[in-house]
Amino acid sequence: MQRLRKALPEGALLSKPEELRPYECDGLTAYRQLPLAVAIPETVAQVQEILRICEEVRLPVIPRGAGTGLSAGALPRKDGLVLSMARFRNILAVDPLNRTARVESGVTNRAISEAAAPYGLFYAPDPSSGVACTIGGNIAENAGGLHCLKYGLTVHNVLSVKIVTAKGNLLTLGAQGFDSPGFDLLALFIGSEGLLGVVVEATVRLLPRPPSSRLILAAFPSVESAARAVRLLIGRGLMPAALEMMDNLAIRAAEDFVHAGYPVDAAALLLCELDGLPEEVEDQIALAEDSLRESGANFLRLSSSEEERLLLWKGRKSAFPAVGRIAPDYYCMDGTIPRRAIPAALRRIAELSNAYGLRVANVFHAGDGNLHPLILYDASRPEELERVEKLGGRILELCVELGGVITGEHGVGAEKLDPMCLQFRAPELRQFHRIKTAFDPHGILNPGKAVPTLHRCAELGAMHVHQGKVPFPEIERF
Amino acid sequence: MGNEDEDQDLTAALAEGMRQAHDAKTPLYLIGGDTKPFWGRGVEGRRFSLLGHRGVIRYEPTELVLTARAGTPLVEIHRLLAAHGQWLPFEPPSFGSAATLGGTIACGLSGPARPFLGAARDFVLGVRVLDGRGQVLRFGGEVIKNVAGYDVARFLTGAQGTLGALLEVSLKVHPKPPVSETLARKESAEAAIQLLVELAAQPFPLTAACHDGERLFLRFHGTEGALQAATNRIGGDRLADADSFWESVREQTHPFFSEPGPLWRLSVPPATLPLAPGRGALFLDWGGAQRWWKGLAEPAMVWNWAREKGGHAMLFDSGQCHRQPIDPDLLSLHKRLKHSFDPEGILNPGRLYETL
Numbered sequence: 084m085q086r087l088r089k090a091l092p093e094g095a096l097l098s099k100p101e102e103l104r105p106y107e108c109d110g111l112t113a114y115r116q117l118p119l120a121v122a123i124p125e126t127v128a129q130v131q132e133i134l135r136i137c138e139e140v141r142l143p144v145i146p147r148g149a150g151t152g153l154s155a156g157a158l159p160r161k162d163g164l165v166l167s168m169a170r171f172r173n174i175l176a177v178d179p180l181n182r183t184a185r186v187e188s189g190v191t192n193r194a195i196s197e198a199a200a201p202y203g204l205f206y207a208p209d210p211s212s213g214v215a216c217t218i219g220g221n222i223a224e225n226a227g228g229l230h231c232l233k234y235g236l237t238v239h240n241v242l243s244v245k246i247v248t249a250k251g252n253l254l255t256l257g258a259q260g261f262d263s264p265g266f267d268l269l270a271l272f273i274g275s276e277g278l279l280g281v282v283v284e285a286t287v288r289l290l291p292r293p294p295s296s297r298l299i300l301a302a303f304p305s306v307e308s309a310a311r312a313v314r315l316l317i318g319r320g321l322m323p324a325a326l327e328m329m330d331n332l333a334i335r336a337a338e339d340f341v342h343a344g345y346p347v348d349a350a351a352l353l354l355c356e357l358d359g360l361p362e363e364v365e366d367q368i369a370l371a372e373d374s375l376r377e378s379g380a381n382f383l384r385l386s387s388s389e390e391e392r393l394l395l396w397k398g399r400k401s402a403f404p405a406v407g408r409i410a411p412d413y414y415c416m417d418g419t420i421p422r423r424a425i426p427a428a429l430r431r432i433a434e435l436s437n438a439y440g441l442r443v444a445n446v447f448h449a450g451d452g453n454l455h456p457l458i459l460y461d462a463s464r465p466e467e468l469e470r471v472e473k474l475g476g477r478i479l480e481l482c483v484e485l486g487g488v489i490t491g492e493h494g495v496g497a498e499k500l501d502p503m504c505l506q507f508r509a510p511e512l513r514q515f516h517r518i519k520t521a522f523d524p525h526g527i528l529n530p531g532k533a534v535p536t537l538h539r540c541a542e543l544g545a546m547h548v549h550q551g552k553v554p555f556p557e558i559e560r561f
Numbered sequence: 562m563g564n565e566d567e568d569q570d571l572t573a574a575l576a577e578g579m580r581q582a583h584d585a586k587t588p589l590y591l592i593g594g595d596t597k598p599f600w601g602r603g604v605e606g607r608r609f610s611l612l613g614h615r616g617v618i619r620y621e622p623t624e625l626v627l628t629a630r631a632g633t634p635l636v637e638i639h640r641l642l643a644a645h646g647q648w649l650p651f652e653p654p655s656f657g658s659a660a661t662l663g664g665t666i667a668c669g670l671s672g673p674a675r676p677f678l679g680a681a682r683d684f685v686l687g688v689r690v691l692d693g694r695g696q697v698l699r700f701g702g703e704v705i706k707n708v709a710g711y712d713v714a715r716f717l718t719g720a721q722g723t724l725g726a727l728l729e730v731s732l733k734v735h736p737k738p739p740v741s742e743t744l745a746r747k748e749s750a751e752a753a754i755q756l757l758v759e760l761a762a763q764p765f766p767l768t769a770a771c772h773d774g775e776r777l778f779l780r781f782h783g784t785e786g787a788l789q790a791a792t793n794r795i796g797g798d799r800l801a802d803a804d805s806f807w808e809s810v811r812e813q814t815h816p817f818f819s820e821p822g823p824l825w826r827l828s829v830p831p832a833t834l835p836l837a838p839g840r841g842a843l844f845l846d847w848g849g850a851q852r853w854w855k856g857l858a859e860p861a862m863v864w865n866w867a868r869e870k871g872g873h874a875m876l877f878d879s880g881q882c883h884r885q886p887i888d889p890d891l892l893s894l895h896k897r898l899k900h901s902f903d904p905e906g907i908l909n910p911g912r913l914y915e916t917l
Contacts, residue, residue, distance in 0.1 A: 267720070487704050495708075
């Protein structure tokens, strides 16, 4: 600690319990732990020095951006140092000719887009925490957002990162052009949840802001018809900028909260945004409206002004807090399934919801099959969180069973280590650990997150019924 | 789907072959359709062919995902997608009709649409791969959003078989936009770069932009309305046989590439000036971000130039490709990663770098 204090400016190392309190959790507040200390460096050299010291004494380091993550990826350890990148807030350059921005890792998504706006450009990934979340955290999690169906994830929008390794070396991955010599280390690094290095700088791509954006709201009498519409829209060659779905519980909660004019008796709602040149958008609207009607939509509303578009979005964007108003607590899940499985998934989730006696609201990115079931509960009731976690586990198991994955955009963190055992077998997990060792031989960076130990999976497997297949399936059970 | 008679799953035999090579420490030269031997350094090793391991495994157009075995011919995949109005937006160059899906992804090649629609790795969702121990590993999946585990599937794209032999690849596919149009305008290369900077900052449905030394070619894909709006605003001559022109750019059958001699590939930020490190014929693709340059220069000088510009360069000479040297720290990370997948160093040794 003394060496760390010497390496940092006055006030950049926190260790009093009241100073540590704000760092005890990230966006997943159900997981809490006070760290040993928090370092808030100001320069790359300080980050390098911190890591050199920590690696020498084998002190775990937990990198942290804005702390908005939803899988406890930034959850501290009581024997570990939280490395906050909050002071890396400078936008180093906006290059309108090459349409890139070079920023320090603590810059928020919104700040990048604001700096790019005078040139008619924007940074595309837009996770719901975009006002607060930082590019370093986006890179660690490979963040998505509402518009990634058309504009891609973080991995599609970052050209280069500068990272500090566990040994304190500064490396550049990627390049300012479109590719780099050697392995695609940038692709490997993005989404590595702070286990392979600490981002200090990134060069991101900027895109021209589309001059026209229109939103169609479509209400459906059944979840099945809404899911059919999703497949029909995609099948006809439309590439909406966003394609979101809400179920009845979510619609009612959102409407009560923001009064966006959502039809509260609809079983499901689709929000389909189309953008581009005005002429292009006109062509697409015609095709989209036909497809929505054909699939059984009984109510369509097309935004005719920017105010109206934003109002219609407001219901969707405030769906989480809206659900927060109808129950004391909610737990947000994140799995991806093939689009064809949406009706089956929602049906099974409803069955599970009944079985566990917990209400579930569904708000999700239908266009890419990324589900966000919100499990409603009351944390003050003893053992309710435990039941919620069991239900959540069953939902992720269902995603794998339907051909999907256990996390679409929130990451594994500390939260989904057990579900990772469903998704991967021992040989893949072993390879993940080898990759970790290649970057971080002593395992000091965010240890224990993102990839479960083989031991943990073996123990879990011993008591777990894999993908609903029970031993001796021929025996009747009641 | 396709030529189903020839489809076969050789996973077991390939894994057995790999295990034997691992045990005997036999270096292997991984081969698909053998169309791109020049895209790397020569490999001394026993030929290990993935060609027979072929067939489309799953393709549901409304899921926008296709999964096929590595040896599946690329032309077969193009044909299948086209029958459903879809395409691979990264337009992979094939360098011959025998090109396979596995070889294409292993080389990580992307065509003229790359700056506008994405690179090969952007469309890779998942892989099954045989590592240097002979283990079959599965990474990624068949869904578009997936952040479970390290993104090994994308990482393997472009590694040219030095980390594993791809067995299956799952790709994101897209609906092909209904219409396409190409405009040609006489411009100097410098003026072309200037114009491209202006155009690319506007939301035109641009899907390719190249300059052949005399003319700037701009391709658009979209709806009728979008194309009319774009072409009216920009102006230029409509190119009649645009598809074959872009094919010649993609496959390097354009006359620019026909003369023998060393050829440099410069990968730099698109607006980079000067256009090249020295004198010599120049072909700009990727809106200026990929430049083919026939200059005679010391490799070290070109590599320094490219590095200063924030990019890198590759030299194609006498049937081989030489890559820009990478920094020692980065190279040793490459070696540790290589070792983690291929502890005996039997997979395409030396293909990317002499010591890798």
